Amino acid sequence: MRFTLKQLRYFDAVLRTGSVARAAVELNISQSSITAAIDVIEQVTGAELLRRMPAKGIVPTDKGAEAGKRVRSFLEQARIFESDLLSVTGDPTGILRLACYAPTAPYVLPPILRRVSASYPSIRIELKEGNMQEISELLSAGVVDMALTYRRLTPESQPFVPMFRAKPMALIPDTSPLVKQDEVTLADLADEPMILLDLPGTHAYFCGIFEDAGLRPNVVHTTKSSSVLRGLVSAQFGYALMNICGPNDRSGDEGYIAKPISDLSDAPQFGVTYTVAAQRSSMVKSVLKTCRDIATKGGFDHLIE
Amino acid sequence: MRFTLKQLRYFDAVLRTGSVARAAVELNISQSSITAAIDVIEQVTGAELLRRMPAKGIVPTDKGAEAGKRVRSFLEQARIFESDLLSVTGDPTGILRLACYAPTAPYVLPPILRRVSASYPSIRIELKEGNMQEISELLSAGVVDMALTYRRLTPESQPFVPMFRAKPMALIPDTSPLVKQDEVTLADLADEPMILLDLPGTHAYFCGIFEDAGLRPNVVHTTKSSSVLRGLVSAQFGYALMNICGPNDRSGDEGYIAKPISDLSDAPQFGVTYTVAAQRSSMVKSVLKTCRDIATKGGFDHLIE
DNA sequence: CATCGACACTAAAACTATTTTTCCAATGAT
DNA sequence: ATCATTGGAAAAATAGTTTTAGTGTCGATG
Numbered sequence: 001m002r003f004t005l006k007q008l009r010y011f012d013a014v015l016r017t018g019s020v021a022r023a024a025v026e027l028n029i030s031q032s033s034i035t036a037a038i039d040v041i042e043q044v045t046g047a048e049l050l051r052r053m054p055a056k057g058i059v060p061t062d063k064g065a066e067a068g069k070r071v072r073s074f075l076e077q078a079r080i081f082e083s084d085l086l087s088v089t090g091d092p093t094g095i096l097r098l099a100c101y102a103p104t105a106p107y108v109l110p111p112i113l114r115r116v117s118a119s120y121p122s123i124r125i126e127l128k129e130g131n132m133q134e135i136s137e138l139l140s141a142g143v144v145d146m147a148l149t150y151r152r153l154t155p156e157s158q159p160f161v162p163m164f165r166a167k168p169m170a171l172i173p174d175t176s177p178l179v180k181q182d183e184v185t186l187a188d189l190a191d192e193p194m195i196l197l198d199l200p201g202t203h204a205y206f207c208g209i210f211e212d213a214g215l216r217p218n219v220v221h222t223t224k225s226s227s228v229l230r231g232l233v234s235a236q237f238g239y240a241l242m243n244i245c246g247p248n249d250r251s252g253d254e255g256y257i258a259k260p261i262s263d264l265s266d267a268p269q270f271g272v273t274y275t276v277a278a279q280r281s282s283m284v285k286s287v288l289k290t291c292r293d294i295a296t297k298g299g300f301d302h303l304i305e
Numbered sequence: 306m307r308f309t310l311k312q313l314r315y316f317d318a319v320l321r322t323g324s325v326a327r328a329a330v331e332l333n334i335s336q337s338s339i340t341a342a343i344d345v346i347e348q349v350t351g352a353e354l355l356r357r358m359p360a361k362g363i364v365p366t367d368k369g370a371e372a373g374k375r376v377r378s379f380l381e382q383a384r385i386f387e388s389d390l391l392s393v394t395g396d397p398t399g400i401l402r403l404a405c406y407a408p409t410a411p412y413v414l415p416p417i418l419r420r421v422s423a424s425y426p427s428i429r430i431e432l433k434e435g436n437m438q439e440i441s442e443l444l445s446a447g448v449v450d451m452a453l454t455y456r457r458l459t460p461e462s463q464p465f466v467p468m469f470r471a472k473p474m475a476l477i478p479d480t481s482p483l484v485k486q487d488e489v490t491l492a493d494l495a496d497e498p499m500i501l502l503d504l505p506g507t508h509a510y511f512c513g514i515f516e517d518a519g520l521r522p523n524v525v526h527t528t529k530s531s532s533v534l535r536g537l538v539s540a541q542f543g544y545a546l547m548n549i550c551g552p553n554d555r556s557g558d559e560g561y562i563a564k565p566i567s568d569l570s571d572a573p574q575f576g577v578t579y580t581v582a583a584q585r586s587s588m589v590k591s592v593l594k595t596c597r598d599i600a601t602k603g604g605f606d607h608l609i610e
Numbered sequence: 611c612a613t614c615g616a617c618a619c620t621a622a623a624a625c626t627a628t629t630t631t632t633c634c635a636a637t638g639a640t
Numbered sequence: 641a642t643c644a645t646t647g648g649a650a651a652a653a654t655a656g657t658t659t660t661a662g663t664g665t666c667g668a669t670g
Contacts, residue, residue, distance in 0.1 A: 032660085046394050084375050359636045360644090
């Protein structure tokens with residue numbers, strides 16, 4: 001037992017903030033406590049971990065950066081352990097850090113959050129949203145414990161629990177002739193002007209759907225925001241493809257309406273991933289169970305028609 | 306940060322020893338320090354973890370036992386983290402707890418220990434020996450980080466790095482007519498009196514070799530000790546089968562000599578396993594590398610002829 | 611080039627926590 | 641009944657942490 005959790009936490013804070021002073025502010029503690037902790041760690045490891053830049057802060061040496069990674073991952077384990085130990089009383093307790101693929105968040109999150117807080121009132125969920133790249137970074141950095149995302153966007157190595165298949169829908173503006181049909185085909189769409197959601201991964205995915213059918217979409221605009229996308233469709237600039245649609249998209253009140261695409265071969269799986277560090281945590285297990293429950297009970301049926 | 310590593314360690318010691326008093330002796334501290342730590346843990350978790358039995362020690366409640374498991378696994382992680390952090394200086398440092406399948410230990414261990422201490426002087430190895438059952442218990446309980454054993458004896462789920470194939474040999478006593486042959490066949494052996502090593506797994510294995518050839522060995526004695534086994538062969542009670550033989554077995558000076566068996570279909574793989582908890586430890590990685598090195602450089606050739 | 615501000619380090623004092631010491635009550639074995 | 645063993649409690653001692661206050665270094669600024 002050569003280090004205490006406190007020392008490690010101080011060390012981590014210094015590395016994160018890049019300065020003893022800033023770390024002290026963050027931790028509500030005096031600078032000297034922190035230097036003391038660092039001294040111990042450097043002395044025990046017998047290596048220079050941080051290089052002091054007078055008046056400029058601190059920069060980690062190579063060894064320091066390496067040590068930082070290990071410390072961070074251990075503190076991560078400690079955090080999970082702690083909430084896990086507190087959960088022996090019965091219900092899982094703690095703060096679960098959950099990321100969600102942003103475009104799907106407004107549809108997927110509410111039912112999950114509702115059920116989790118109903119079943120496990122002692123679990124607090126801290127949300128983060130982001131695109132696929134950001135999410136996998138958050139996961140691998142251990143900034144979040146779990147993430148809701150498409151399987152297509154998660155590395156093979158990662159555990160993935162599928163919840164539902166999200167069949168792409170076409171949002172057809174009212175002025176398009178297609179609006180009279182109950183279903184549309186890719187060929188119908190190919191000539192119409194298209195608004196494309198241009199996030200990492202989605203671009204290739206939506207274009208790929210057409211390519212697989214030997215067609216090319218007629219992209220007139222791209223945007224990184226799904227609400228801007230809906231706005232453009234509303235304003236009759238063209239149609240758009242969306243994997244997940246809400247009641248609004250189906251109502252027809254917004255100047256467009258969601259239609260199923262009849263000739264689609266497969267629909268991407270949406271589900272939940274989690275870090276290896278978190279996999280044994282009872283909190284994660286509980287949320288996982290909830291997600292599975294919702295999925296099997298058809299809790300996402302309104303999204304997939 | 307609701308617990309300190311110290312408190313967790315005390316708690317674990319109490320659970321392991323079943324008594325505050327014994328834990329105090331083990332940890333070289335006073336009883337009261339331990340009760341204090343337990344009080345904190347019970348207070349923070351808000352559950353009764355240990356039931357005090359005056360004059361009899363302490364028994365964990367259900368929750369306490371559950372908490373104990375989690376604490377133990379976390380302390381395990383902490384231990385690995387610590388040696389890992391100390392290894393940032395360059396060479397891996399720490400205490401590696403290594404188990405070895407007992408009958409093979411005298412032959413397998415020396416070259417490994419020699420190379421490890423040459424390449425990584427800061428790694429201290431703590432050895433445990435045992436039969437296959439004991440070894441898998443040690444591994445799953447996290448009492449050891451790595452184990453040297455036969456693949457046949459390790460669960461599929463566990464990572465296994467093969468080192469060499471150990472072809473069974475026959476130890477033929479000097480008075481046997483077979484001693485004149487360079488090689489023996491299973492049929493040759495079937496009629497001779499056999500001494501059988503009777504450890505969990507070996508019994509079935511050695512008998513299986515004969516069964517596969519449609520023969521039945523003529524077992525006259527069984528023993529659980531490989532040195533007793535050799536003694537019995539020396540004393541001309543019969544021959545024995547052994548997967549790993551040393552120079553002594555080949556010298557012919559002991560009243561018997563090791564002979565290859567010509568009609569054997571396959572030879573069991575011997576190698577090294579490790580716990581999931583330990584897999585990221587740089588110490589484990591280094592030892593693993595050494596084992597692989599020795600194997601590829603033929604460091605075990607003298608054992609397999 | 612003097613000055614100021616941001617920064618980190620040190621030493622001593624103040625504080626907090628842990629540990630030991632000491633004594634106690636409960637229990638079970640003899 | 642007696643004794644050894646157990647855990648619990650309180651005060652004293654010890655160890656560890658934190659703050660305070662002062663020092664020195666560097667870079668920016670006038």
